[in-house]
Amino acid sequence: MMLKIAVLGCGRIGRMHAENIAAHPRATLAGVFDIHRPAAVEVGSKLATTVFDAVDEVFSSTVVDAVLIATSTPTHADFIEKAVAAGKPILCEKPIDLSLERVQRCANTIGSTAVPIMLGFVRRFDPGHRAVRNAIQAGDIGDLHQVVITSRDPGMPPVAYAEASGGIFRDMTIHDFDMARFILGEEVTEVFSIGSRLVDPVLMERLGDYDTASVVLTTATGRQCIINNSRQAAYGYDQRVEALGTKGMVISENRRPNMTTLHRAEFTGQGAPLLNFFIDRYAEAFSTEISAFVDAIESGRPPEVGFEDGRQALILAEAAIKSAAEGRTVKTSEIG
Template identity: 65%
Template sequence: MPRISVLGCGRIGRMHADNIATHPQATLAGVFDTHAPFAAEIASKHGVTNFASALEAINSDDVDAVLIATPTSTHVEFLEACVKAGKAVLCEKPIDLSLERVNALAKRIEGTKVPIMLGFVRRFDPGHAAAERARAAGEIGELHQVTITSRDPGMAPDGYIKTSGGIFRDMTIHDLDLARFLLGEEVTEVTATGSRLVNPTLMDECDDYDTVVVILKTASGKQAVITNSREAVYGYDQRIEMLGSKGMLVTDNHHNHSMKKYLATETNVSSPLQHFFIERYGAAFDVEISKFVDAIENGAPVPVGFEDGRLALLLADACFKSVAEGRTVLTSEFA
């Protein structure tokens, strides 16, 4: 079983460490975080090494692979260190906030045989994955439209918003990757619009948006529409529809349980939506680790690689350009 170290012990790193430690096909080798108490807690919980530095967690002879869950600004450095060390790497999105830096890294690691996987976990959601397989099998005929609804239950903390790179790079980027996955074709045109409806002061604070719509188009005319909001008061809203010439595919929200109430005063009342991404995509995170292990142990191709991460960031940049210039942006403009 591959021995995997985890860099970063914040919310998502902690979840990854727990998943690896309990995964039947992987071993948690150790953890590292610049905030020592976080790493010490996880290392103690699982009885693993608390590495003194990120490079030690990468280069240790007791480590076969690395999962990067550190701040985005460190991803390029740690990714390159993993490649140099010959260690397979699973990196949380995005690779970086700068497409220029990502392109430069792509050139430096060109030709590497080291497995590099990106953490676009929504591809592994059982419903989303089943929909993609049904589309590929022709069950709905020729695909025409993909509709992705993705809304957070509430605004992220101000500190996160100000350093996130903006909604298109930190939130919509998941849906941009999912759209590429579901369309089965590359996007050639991007049209985006953004508003500040939840927090009107975002313009003054960080020139960002909290409510956005993106329209993607492929060369053959297939369309994807992405609807994002930073705040849906009813919970974490995650749905997709795929319309084809012979029918439609739908994957819906997840609830805490499936019971519904029908009373004299109200009908079809369901339990709340699952709270946030760790709960909603829990099964997908488990599949993600299994896919990573398969790439390490059996040489299977990573299902979502470095180039997928680069293209998702390119589409995010195209969204910002579209909003700023009030026009449809061609992806060829970034070539």
């Protein structure tokens, strides 16, 4: 049985998902839709698939088993509600919405639906990051005490993107909040954060945003997670996860196109530049994410990362925004 998945949104990430679905051994691309029709036509012709004329055609189509929502963020909650009403399983890109209130309304509308909803926190499917969690669960580092997540972009996003992003904590750190929950294995109770305007102070000041941020998360048992973010790392897309326990440490390192290093008299350990940005760095994870979605539908088990994970990550983002603004530790119970 091939799962027939339609892709909504043919932008930067939607076209990559469409290609991954078309190449997947247990899924087929049931068609694409984008409000900007030329984008859908381009992807549709390249992958020889149906181009839907309207979004409701996708939800009512009998040849569509499931939908992947890769449209702009403000459409996600509406499309989740429509897909649930149509009984179509959903893989939705992060975030559910930039507003916790809208996420809550969406949760109320869909209620305790049996329709599977998976959220695209793709980093959970990175083999290195997942191996960190597996090592912790296997007891390899003893009792977990501290997690350190380094997540730095190679450069500032375009101004229009920054303006619509909802700010660094909702846009960028949201991945790290989910990674923290994934690795810590228990819920965060307290958040302390600071933000600075060092890369583009003028733009950040205008937007009331930060380009450099540090966050400390604490769980009820006292486990800590330290997240450091920058919008600009001169050496490339820096993605590392480290966990310290009573018996040792486990690290998920950066990835390069190859792991060869050059050693000479004047230097040692010179390697190729890091894989460029998320589509390259997480290529394997994006493909595994589709497999995890197909697995969930085929097995009837809930997707391992779902709507509630999206809501929890947004709660941490709101707590971080409040903490940075008020200069104090914020309890997650204060949010939402």
